Amino acid sequence: MMNKTPVIAVENLDHYFGQGQLRKQVLFGINLEIYAGEIVIMMGPSGSGKTTxxxxxxxxxxxxxxxxxxxGSELCGASQEQLVQARRHxxxxxQxxxxxxxxxxxxxxxxxxxxxxxxxxxQMRQKATSILEEVGLGEYIEKYPDNLSGGQKQRVAIARALVAHPAIVLADEPTAALDSKSGRDVVTLMQKLAREQGCTILLVTHDNRILDVADRIVKMEDGRLTANSTVNAVA
Amino acid sequence: MKKLFTALTHRTPLGWLQLKHDLTRLLTAMSGIAFADILIFMQFGFLNALLSSNTLLHENLQADIVIMNTQALNWGELSTFPRRRLYQALDIPGIESADVLYVNSVQWKNPQTQQKTSVMVIGMNPDRSAFALPEITQKLNEIKLPDTVLFDRAARGEYEEAIAKTELGETVTAEIERRTVSIGGLFSMGASFAADAVIITSDQNFLRLMPKRQPGTVSLGLLKIEPGSDPVQVRAMLDAHLPDDVKTLTIEEFINNEKTYWATNRPIGVVFGFGAAIGFVVGVVIVYQILSTDVNAHIAEYATFKAMGYRNSYLLGVVFEEAIILAALGFFPGLGISIGLYALAQKATALPMLMTTTRAIGVLILTIVMCGISGAIATRRLQAADPADIF
Incomplete structure (x- = not known):
């Protein structure tokens, strides 16, 4: 069910914050491979290094x-320009x-x-309009963020992230600021669009209610990956 | 180039949208810049008006070329040179006439208050007026009379009653160097930095009033060129023919010399230049405040743009876009109000306040530079827009 080459391949990744005496290691020997089309949820307590x-x-x-x-391109020791290009993918x-x-x-x-x-x-206008219609905001395209609800704003943000058909979608607690119903809608929407566009999703969350969308769940604690379990694909 | 053009036309005008979104901030910024521009315009306007009002004697001179001592500084400090130089000038073909002008500042007893006051006495050939004013040319016979002078109606000082009496035909007398002089007529010139009041009389009267002055030492030589002669060529021949103790200037050069002298050698230029500089600094500070507040207010959004793959240069572009838009939006109201204030100031001070295209364009450029500097300082805040640190 999975492609051979991973979209994201992490090997023995360490990371430190601070300099000199205050230097503190926050990630320890992370190994993780994510394949095209996978939806991976990363869980773990605050301060475990998920967001890092x-x-x-x-x-x-x-x-x-x-x-x-x-x-396929190495980001370790990458130049600023390489990072900019990576961000565009x-x-x-x-949150x-x-x-x-x-x-x-x-x-x-x-x-x-x-x-x-x-x-x-x-062309931009046409593409943006059609993705806003897909996220159910066809009537709100000329509205400013101040006039949209929290759920609607997060759906605009999803449309913005997905409009250019990225290979990878990264989400940092996208449901944290939403009520359970809006949160559920947002995640379902992400799942649907990702399936249509065939993109890979890595999602960091605390929210137990949305775990069912994942193909795989990884857990993190104290800067180490502790569990890497495959769940049955829902779809 | 084509790529740049497409990039610009495809670009969302983020800076403008940001400014438009917060109208209060936009209006504050606009009025701040307009205020700075008004300050700058008024300083330049007053400086130029004062300098122009100071060259009225020069502008009314009936001459094409003037000769003066090489050391001459300004109208009030002309120094003297031998009258022989004028006869030498007449050797040059193309010179129609050469006339003498005597200038000297003395104390006179104000005809109205009887107080000692400084006055500038100008002595000229009564057969060929040195000044083009009709009020002077019609009164040439008056100044041929001994100890009779013409007085400047627009002089600075307490002369109202004396002027009123003269206008009614009464004889008004004053005292110069223990000689009684009578005012034979009035003309309108205006005070200058060099002299509060000017009196004009004949060369003979001048020498009578200044017994120490030799007729052979003159202040200014007035040369007229024959019609049809090439002024540039005549001037070149004059310069080659005359010794180095005198210099020749065209009337335009004489006027510009006077303006440059007061603008650069005396405090007036510094005072008004300082005022204009303050206006500029005020503008920089106001625009910087507005732009840095704006960058702070959008720091999270800017970080998001960086996370989406926009380069730092894109955000710099947004800040400079805002700076340029503010410069344009603030300048035009500032220009409009300044034109109105010029008219008011002209009414109140009788100084010639004129808005010139050169000055308007100059201040527009200054405004753009001003906003550019503020923008450059404000972009330092963009360093804080690091997506990894914000989220």
């Missing part, structure tokens, strides 16, 4: 030692929606396309 691992994988932070390959969904207040829902989603600089304005 996620920011390393997404290219927001540069890896220090070990090996971290995304789509994935869609990042934050807070982080939509730009001065831009309408449509303009926010278009920003996810504009970064690639390959489409004309009308």
């Amino acid at each position: 691992l996620l920011t390393l994988v997404s290219g927001l932070r540069s890896a220090q030692s070990g090996s971290l390959k995304m789509l 994935n869609g990042y969904i934050f 807070a929606h982080n939509l730009h207040q001065s831009l309408s829902a449509l303009q926010n989603v278009q920003m996810g396309l504009e970064v690639h600089g390959t489409l004309t304005r009308s």
Whole structure:
């Protein structure tokens, strides 16, 4: 059921924060392979290093030692420019929606396309409109974030992350700020869009209610991966 | 180039959208920049008006080229040179006439208050007026009379009653160097830095009033060029012919010299330049405050853009876009209000306040530089927009 080459391959990854005396190791020998089309949920208590691992994988932070390959390219010791390119290959969904207040829902989603600089304005507009319709916000495309509910804003954020068809979607507690119903909707939506586009999802969460969408669950504690279990595919 | 153009047309105008979204902040920024521009415009306006009002004597001179001592600084400090130089100038073909002008500042007894006051006396050939003003050319016969002078109606000082009496035809007398002089007529020129009041009389009267002055030492030589002669060529021949103790200037050069002298050698230029600099600094501070508040307010969104793969240069572009938009939006109201204030100031001070295109363009460029500097300082805040640290 899985492709041979992993989309994300992490080998013996260590990570440290701080300098000199205050240098503290936060990740210890992480090994993780994620294959195309998988939905992986990463769980673990606060401070276990989940978000650190996620920011390393997404290219927001540069890896220090070990090996971290995304789509075949090494991110350990990568230059700033390589990190920028890596960021463009994935869609990042934050705990807070982080939509730009001065831009309408449509303009926010278009920003996810504009970064690639390959489409004309009308193409961008058309793509952004259609993905907003898919997330059920067809009537709200001209609305500003201030006039949308929490769930609606998170759906705009998902549309923004997925509009450019990224190979990998990384989500950091996307349901944390939402009630159970909106949270459920958001996760189902992510699952549906990911299946349609064939992308890989790595999702960090505390939320037990959404574990059923995962193909695999990994647990983290004190900077180490402690469990790596495959669950039966739901779909 | 084409790529850059497409990039620009495809770009979401984020800076403009951000500014438009917060209208209060936009209006604050605009009024701040307009205020700074008004400060700068008023300082330049006053400086230029004062300098222009100071060259009225020069502008009304009936001459194409003037000769003066090489050491001459300004109208009030012309120094003197031998009258022989004027006869030498007449050797040059193309010179139509050469006239003498005597200038000297003395104390006179104010005809109204009887207080000793400084006055500038100008002595000229009464057969060929040195000044083009009709009020002077019509009164040339008056100054041929002994101890009779023409007085400047626009002089600075307490002269209202004396002027009113003269206008009614009464004889007004004053005292210079223990000689009684009578005012034979009035003209309108205006005070300058060099002199609060000017009186004009004939060369003979001038020498009578200044017994120590030799007729052969003159202040200014006025040369007229024959119609049809090439002024540049005549000037070159003059310079070659005359010894180094005198210099020649065209009227335009004479005027510019006077302006440059007061603007650079005396405090006035510094005072107004300082005022303009303060306006500039005020503008930089206001725009910096606005832009850095704006960057702070959007720091999370900027970090998100970086996480999406936008480069730091994209965000720098947004901040400079805002700076340039603010410069343009603030400048035009500032220009409009300044034109209005110029008109008011002209009414109140009788100084010639004129908005020139050069000055408007200069201040526009200054405004853009001002906003650019503020933008450059504000972009330092962008360092904080690190997606790994924020989330």
